[in-house]
Every structure is written in structure tokens, then in C-alpha cells.
Amino acid sequence: MPIINRIGDLAPDMAAWRQHLHSIPELAFDCPKTSAFIQERLAEIGVDEVHGGIAQTGIVAIINGQGEGPTIGLRADFDALPIEEETGVAYASTHPGKMHACGHDGHTAMLLGAAKYLAETRNFSGRVALIFQPAEEDGGGGEVMVQEGIMDRFGIGEVYAIHNAPGKDFGKFHTRGGPIMAAADTFHIHVTGKGGHAARPHDCVDPVVATCAIVNAFQTIVSRNHKPLDQLVISTTQIHTGTTDNVIPESAYINGTVRTFSKDVQAMVVRRMEEVVAGTAAAYGCEAKLAFEFGYPPTVNDTDKAGFAARVAAEVAGEAGVEQDVEPVMGAEDFSYMLEARPGAYLMLGQGDGAGVHHPKYNFNDEIAPIGASFFARLVETAQPVR
Known part of the structure; x- marks a missing residue:
């Protein structure tokens, strides 16, 4: 596999950086140790500018090339997840209840490796903006960095990111033009009835049966209210009610997620959920309130930039090492906000067999760095050649 020789020489450094980051996982925007470590490495690498404190702990670093030209953005996320690690590796998390279970430590190491090579060679024109982002898992750090003006402040014209993909062939890239990941929204429903003795249900208004009916009715939105070819997922993930076997509770709580690609489908789901919740609750004599929270928008690759990225990937992994029309997935990514602000592309990079992301036994494969x-x-170098 024709990786750049100098970057191949940096493999031990990238593994060491990644494993150190793995041992100090931090959550959301509160990533001071992670941010400090990245900035220390950037200073050693010799980038031209380091701008910290963006989205609290985010960083943008600049490397100048040879002569005038545009600025290309490369993004890596660096936050972890609230999971107790079960890998057993020597560099496992030293922060209880937190672990790098999605490979953001590896994404950061890859971008630092690329930064070291680019700072040494500068075989490009214009500038590179290295974007190190917190809060991908929770909080939308990508949105905050965009809102804080990084695209205009640093003149970024296009932007790219990679995510590792466990279970996919080692070293194979996957991308597509257009939507590649879904929007992720959340719903909360509070159902209220009248509690009482479970032996006297006729004296009560049971929120449990109303809750069950609401959850079942939601699946008719998927099966009967939208076109089968339009991707849609409605998953109820939490139901909380009651405390014991002989009491009908006063209330119940329902929570879940909605995944869509189309704004029209998303709007239809909101409308139908409101109708189902109100109508079903009324049918059972209960009251119910729906709160619908709009989350990350779909991750949509620019078609031309995705094609360009696939051609570059083929130079590294070979033609057989790139799938250019991968099926979209219903997961979500806050890189979507950066792609709304600038054209670019998001790619997956297979890391072979192993536990999936967000699993307590997951571990990034350093060999793909x-x-x-x-x-x-x-x-x-391809996008901005020296003229």
C-alpha cells in the first residue's frame, strides 16, 4: 500500500500520540488535557500558527505552503465517550467512566502525522488549516466552531474529514457524493394519567397502556406514512414508569431517536408524532406532551469534492481500495455543520475486524494511521500544487 515513506516512518510517533490520548479521555467541550497535548505536539512539529480556545478547547493550526493560494481545512475530532473501558490494553483509560470508544484519539493522531509531514515538506501552495474539534459525541462542537467563525477567520475554502470504520476491510476508503450520514433528532414524551391500586384499574387512568400504544403507533409512521425508498428510522430507546407490581403509576416517560435524510420526511415525522401522541393519549383518557429536539443535520458530501477525495484515496490505497458509492448510514456526525458551511467530503477508513465503535472493547487500529x-x-498536495 503506497503510503508516503516519511509518514510511514512516523508510524511509531502516531501510535505513541494516539495511545497517550487514549489514556486521558475527556468528554464534550471539557477537554483541557487533550487540547494541551495537541498544542504541545503542534509546537514541536513547527506549524506556523496555533489558535486555541475555539469552542472552549478546540484548536485551529495553520501551515503555510509555498506562495499564494487557497486554504484547505482538515478536521479531526478528539472527544471521548462516557463508557467504562474493557479493552485491557496497557494504555487504557485512566479516567474512570470515560474512554475513547469511537477512535477520535486515532483521528487526532492521523492529523498530527499529516501535519508533521506537511510542515517539513511544504510541497503545496496556499495554506492548510488543521481543525482539532471537541464535542462531536455530545454538544455539536463542529457547529460551535463554525458559529465562532473559523471558516471566514482562516479563509477555509473546502474541508475534509476521515472516520475509522471497524468491521470494514483494512485500509479501504468508503465515501459517496451527496448524503452519507443521517440527521439525528430526539423525542421526549411525558404521559400523565391517574394512579392508584393495580387491583382497581377502573378507578385509575392508566398511562402504561397509553404509552405502549404510542410506541407501537410510531412504527406506523415508518410503515404507512412515508415512501419506502426514503430512509427513515424511529427508535424508542427508553420507557420509564412505575415502581412496583401493585400500583398503577401516575405518569410515564418515552424517549427515542429519529433518523432522516430529507427535511420533508423530518417535517412529516414531527407532524405525525404530534398527532399520534395527542390522539392516542386522548383515546386512553390521558394527557401527553411531546418535545421534539432537532439535532445534527445530515452529513452531505459535495459531489465534486467527494469524487476528488476518492481519486486521491485511490493513489494511497489503490483503485480496489476505494468504494466511491457507499450506501448512506443512519448514524450522524457533526462534521455536517462544516459541510453546510463549505464544500468538502467525509470518508470512512476500514480498520479490519474488532469491536464496533461505542463498545467498551473497541480500540483504534494504529496500523491505519x-x-x-x-x-x-x-x-x-493534489488540491493545491506548487505553481
């Missing part, structure tokens, strides 16, 4: 870093570097 030189592949991802080589892609980032070639992307810059």
Missing part, C-alpha cells in the same frame, strides 16, 4: 495521514497529505 499512516494510511489516513498519507491521504490527508496527498489531498493537500
